Amino acid sequence: MASLFPPSFDTLIDQFAALPGIGRKSAQRLAFHVLSMPDAQAEAFAEAILDARRRVHACPVCQNLTDGEKCAICSSDRRDASLVCVVAEPRDVASVERSREYNGVFHVLHGVLSPVNRVGPDDIRIRELVARVSEGNIREVIMATNPDTEGDATAMYIARLLKPFGVKVTRLAYGIPVGSNLEFADDATMLRALDGRREI
Amino acid sequence: MASLFPPSFDTLIDQFAALPGIGRKSAQRLAFHVLSMPDAQAEAFAEAILDARRRVHACPVCQNLTDGEKCAICSSDRRDASLVCVVAEPRDVASVERSREYNGVFHVLHGVLSPVNRVGPDDIRIRELVARVSEGNIREVIMATNPDTEGDATAMYIARLLKPFGVKVTRLAYGIPVGSNLEFADDATMLRALDGRREI
Numbered sequence: 590m591a592s593l594f595p596p597s598f599d600t601l602i603d604q605f606a607a608l609p610g611i612g613r614k615s616a617q618r619l620a621f622h623v624l625s626m627p628d629a630q631a632e633a634f635a636e637a638i639l640d641a642r643r644r645v646h647a648c649p650v651c652q653n654l655t656d657g658e659k660c661a662i663c664s665s666d667r668r669d670a671s672l673v674c675v676v677a678e679p680r681d682v683a684s685v686e687r688s689r690e691y692n693g694v695f696h697v698l699h700g701v702l703s704p705v706n707r708v709g710p711d712d713i714r715i716r717e718l719v720a721r722v723s724e725g726n727i728r729e730v731i732m733a734t735n736p737d738t739e740g741d742a743t744a745m746y747i748a749r750l751l752k753p754f755g756v757k758v759t760r761l762a763y764g765i766p767v768g769s770n771l772e773f774a775d776d777a778t779m780l781r782a783l784d785g786r787r788e789i
Numbered sequence: 790m791a792s793l794f795p796p797s798f799d800t801l802i803d804q805f806a807a808l809p810g811i812g813r814k815s816a817q818r819l820a821f822h823v824l825s826m827p828d829a830q831a832e833a834f835a836e837a838i839l840d841a842r843r844r845v846h847a848c849p850v851c852q853n854l855t856d857g858e859k860c861a862i863c864s865s866d867r868r869d870a871s872l873v874c875v876v877a878e879p880r881d882v883a884s885v886e887r888s889r890e891y892n893g894v895f896h897v898l899h900g901v902l903s904p905v906n907r908v909g910p911d912d913i914r915i916r917e918l919v920a921r922v923s924e925g926n927i928r929e930v931i932m933a934t935n936p937d938t939e940g941d942a943t944a945m946y947i948a949r950l951l952k953p954f955g956v957k958v959t960r961l962a963y964g965i966p967v968g969s970n971l972e973f974a975d976d977a978t979m980l981r982a983l984d985g986r987r988e989i
Contacts, residue, residue: 593883595856601841604834608819614972617880619808623838624845624854631842634804635835638823641801642831645824654824656795680817683793772814 598624650721652697652714654679662694669693674731675718675747676771677701677740684771685733688779693731696721701734701743715747722754729757731786735771736761748789759786798824850921852897852914854879862894869893871928875918875947877901877935881971885933888979893931896921901934901943915947922954929957931986935971936961948989959986 594602598620605616623631647653648660651673655661662668662682672693674685682695700713710716721727730751734740748758761782774782794802798820805816823831847853848860851873855861862868862882872893874885882895900913910916921927930951934940948958961982974982 593853593861593886594879595845595854595860597837597841597844597856598854601837604837607830609822610815610818615810618810620841621878621880622809624842626842628842630807631838635838637797637801637804638831638835638838641797641820642824642826642828644797645795653793654795654798656797660795661793678821679794680821686793 647697647699647714651695652699652717653682653695654697667692671726671728672731673718673721673727673729674733675744676733677735677743681733681771684774684779685783687774687776688783689776690780690783693729696730698734698743701739702746703739710746713743715750718747719750722751722756725754727756729759731783732758732760732789733771744789758789760789762786847897847899847914851895852899852917853882853895854897867892871926872931873918873921873927873929874931874933875944876933876971877940877943881933884971884974884979885983887974887976888983889976890980890983893929896930898934898943901939902946903939910946913943915950918947919950922951922956925954927956929959931983932958932960932989933971944989958989960989962986 601620601623602613602616605611605619606613611619623634626634644656645654646656648655648663650659650663653660653662657664663670669692673696674691674693675696675698676682676685677698677700679697679699682697685691685695696714696718698713698715698718700708702708702710702713718730722730730747732744732747734743744760751758762784801820801823802813802816805811805819806813811819823834826834844856845854846856848855848863850859850863853860853862857864863870869892873896874891874893875896875898876882876885877898877900879897879899882897885891885895896914896918898913898915898918900908902908902910902913918930922930930947932944932947934943944960951958962984
């Protein structure tokens with residue numbers, strides 16, 4: 590049956606429904622909400638989408654998201670640039686920072702190796718990590734990918750790549766419940782995981 | 790703790806988080822998704838928000854959403870304009886249409902009376918309904934508000950207002966499970982509810 594909404598409204602519903610985890614009914618509810626917003630708020634919403642895409646890019650050093658030249662962490666002179674924590678996604682940076690104990694810098698892979706999803710070493714930012722390490726100013730690389738099959742495999746793969754440079758490569762301790770997700774680690778668990786890190 | 794994302798990205802997260810039913814983590818996930826979209830898709834999303842708001846307005850006859858002059862149902866000469874089904878929200882029009890049995894027209898109130906939420910008769914489109922009925926070409930008004938306290942109260946209030954005009958006012962039968970929501974009625978239930986409607 591044809592929709593009973595105006596085409597431009599259906600288009601908005603389609604756009605919401607295309608987002609991950611948003612079903613048809615939720616998309617409809619969100620579209621109604623957008624219609625009921627004050628003008629300024631709807632414009633701010635549309636502008637936020639375009640603006641984030643225009644401004645946000647990868648930090649040339651650590652590949653984390655930034656809208657400055659370098660990201661805030663790489664720009665800080667209070668961070669130990671010889672200690673690099675490697676995470677899969679930008680959101681994982683926040684998870685490690687929550688320990689309030691970590692004063693090194695990061696490297697964001699933007700993914701993990703996954704034969705199933707056809708993600709190989711050239712599809713994530715491994716080359717950039719090797720280049721950083723090859724410059725010789727890094728003493729330790731902490732692999733903080735998720736403790737699941739793909740995260741472990743990615744950590745092992747990178748560890749093997751980095752060993753020739755004589756850098757210490759460690760892995761977050763399994764304080765994080767296995768099979769779970771870095772994103773949901775609480776502060777204490779993240780702290781234990783950092784403390785118990787061991788060489789791989 | 791300050792966010793570790795760039796400000797323009799945080800703004801986008803805030804915009805998603807301001808939508809109903811979207812928590813902080815979901816908003817973050819949606820914002821990442823928007824960043825990973827092809828350019829054209831992100832622009833289409835932003836444009837859909839603005840376009841829907843520019844084009845969509847209330848049909849001058851039935852108050853349903855439309856982006857034409859009158860809505861498709863009010864414009865159709867195959868609909869019985871003397872039979873008016875009163876619903877609370879635009880999405881409820883689709884629920885009634887799903888019965889494939891209804892050939893009258895609609896009136897969309899855009900809300901129900903709710904003392905708790907400070908919604909009074911002047912806050913929803915009751916005046917427009919009374920004006921339609923007072924023109925004298927309507928023989929029956931079917932109250933199809935949700936079968937809950939506010940929906941029932943709204944139906945009774947409107948029935949009392951319309952009685953002086955000598956119009957027949959009916960209520961959808963309780964084929965719809967009480968306490969539930971029109972939006973989730975299946976076709977068969979909606980059909981029974983239409984058939985069993987009774988005068989109030």
